[in-house]
Amino acid sequence: MWFFSVIFNHLKLKLKTCPLNKRSSCHHELSSCLLFWPTVCDQAGLETITISPTNSSSEFSFNVGKPQRFEANSVTYWRWKWVTVPATFTTGIYIYETYNRYGSEETQPAKNWQVAWYRFLPLKTLSRLWGWVHDLHLPEWSRSALLSLYVNIFGCDLSEAEEEDLKKYQNLGEFFRRALKVGARPIHEDDLVSPSDGKVLHFGKIKCGEIEQVKGVAYSLPEFIGLPTWKQENNEQAPEINPQDPSLLLDCDKYSSYISERKDTSLYHLVVYLAPGDYHRFHSPADWTVHFRRHFAGDLLSVSPLVARLVRGLFSLNERVVYVGQWRHGFFSYTAVGATNVGSIRIYIDEELKTNYWKNRKGTQFEYTFPQPLDVRKGDVFGEFNLGSTIVIIFEAPNNVEFSVKSGDRILVGKPFLKIAQK
Numbered sequence: 001m002w003f004f005s006v007i008f009n010h011l012k013l014k015l016k017t018c019p020l021n022k023r024s025s026c027h028h029e030l031s032s033c034l035l036f037w038p039t040v041c042d043q044a045g046l047e048t049i050t051i052s053p054t055n056s057s058s059e060f061s062f063n064v065g066k067p068q069r070f071e072a073n074s075v076t077y078w079r080w081k082w083v084t085v086p087a088t089f090t091t092g093i094y095i096y097e098t099y100n101r102y103g104s105e106e107t108q109p110a111k112n113w114q115v116a117w118y119r120f121l122p123l124k125t126l127s128r129l130w131g132w133v134h135d136l137h138l139p140e141w142s143r144s145a146l147l148s149l150y151v152n153i154f155g156c157d158l159s160e161a162e163e164e165d166l167k168k169y170q171n172l173g174e175f176f177r178r179a180l181k182v183g184a185r186p187i188h189e190d191d192l193v194s195p196s197d198g199k200v201l202h203f204g205k206i207k208c209g210e211i212e213q214v215k216g217v218a219y220s221l222p223e224f225i226g227l228p229t230w231k232q233e234n235n236e237q238a239p240e241i242n243p244q245d246p247s248l249l250l251d252c253d254k255y256s257s258y259i260s261e262r263k264d265t266s267l268y269h270l271v272v273y274l275a276p277g278d279y280h281r282f283h284s285p286a287d288w289t290v291h292f293r294r295h296f297a298g299d300l301l302s303v304s305p306l307v308a309r310l311v312r313g314l315f316s317l318n319e320r321v322v323y324v325g326q327w328r329h330g331f332f333s334y335t336a337v338g339a340t341n342v343g344s345i346r347i348y349i350d351e352e353l354k355t356n357y358w359k360n361r362k363g364t365q366f367e368y369t370f371p372q373p374l375d376v377r378k379g380d381v382f383g384e385f386n387l388g389s390t391i392v393i394i395f396e397a398p399n400n401v402e403f404s405v406k407s408g409d410r411i412l413v414g415k416p417f418l419k420i421a422q423k
Helices: 003-019 019-036 038-044 083-103 111-122 123-134 139-154 172-176 223-227 232-236 252-259 305-310
Strands: 050-051 060-062 198-207 210-214 218-222 265-273 281-283 288-296 318-329 330-335 345-347 365-376 381-385 390-398 399-405 418-421
Touching: 038 252, 123 172, 123 198, 139 172, 198 210, 210 223, 210 265, 210 305, 218 223, 223 252, 223 330, 223 390, 232 418, 330 381, 390 418
Parallel strands: none
Antiparallel strands: 198 265, 210 218, 265 390, 281 381, 288 318, 288 365, 318 330, 330 390, 345 381, 399 418
8 A cells, every 4th residue: 555655645746746837748757657557547446637727728638547527727636436456466465475375285286177267368468468568668756666566575686686776677577687796696517507596396307208397297298398300300310200190299208219319318307487576587507509499389377386286287288488409418408488477488599589479379389490509508598587487497317317406495597406426
């Protein structure tokens, strides 16, 4: 409530003290402010403010919610019809906290009809609208109050940010994508380190072509990254793959033999969930070479830990971008998974990528083979989300690796999470 009171009082003062000869500019500035709050104002039942100068017959106004007619030479302030805004705001925070606090590992997966209804929601459209909102210019006077609210709710550490002054962020997107100070995330000397800040959802060896997104809930590796057609692109001697042949998707041993480069290795995975308060850029976890990109146009379901426990195959349903290549031990893939309000995924080495495009139908795949392999160094910034989401890395490594993390652990960019014993 204090946050909205600050804004309302400021606007009232602005209207009272604005000189007549500058009313037009005041009107423009206040309209810009209100443009940021269309949904909030509609829920709050806020009404039109009409201002009529005493020495002029001209009239200008800006509308919020349902327009009303007011007498000339008056300023009618915003009125609450009901207490929807604080109730909605508090409910949203309560749901978020409940997801994180009470979504226990014993939560039973959702039934098929429940998942179907969830997927029916217009989450892609809402995510595009959110993308528009977070790029709206914020008036300088509102930035500290608005962004401080976000910082306090989600526990952002501003001392790490390259720019600590909240007034310097012109919109929400700039704040979400903020850079960190040099040295804030030292990169460990191990071959493989964490690609992002966040919570470890799951990790381990991939068995029979299935990856655990959380304990007890798995998804198919072939469905997640698709057929290994990149093998043919990079190796003329690779066996030909028939996309119409379902046996490769059903036979996990056959599929793994196409993926793996060596006989004395296994495939492993690490899943890291980036919460809204985390640093939203993600980095390269190793020195590797990128050959191929596959973009899956899909849903934008929430990837919070609770939803990951409820929805089987969640990461295979969502929009995602898979980058495939090689590192010192063989196969390596890096996947950025979209989520609700995170339809836009930016990858710095791939400016042609465009996600959550309205013309892309769900289930469509877009493939691209880079003309020249791209070398990526460990610790390099790889891409960014606009809010929070999930990173999945799948990699080939010797059979004697030992993970040094547990599910639920908080991890930071550049921190080690496994040991590869030296022969």
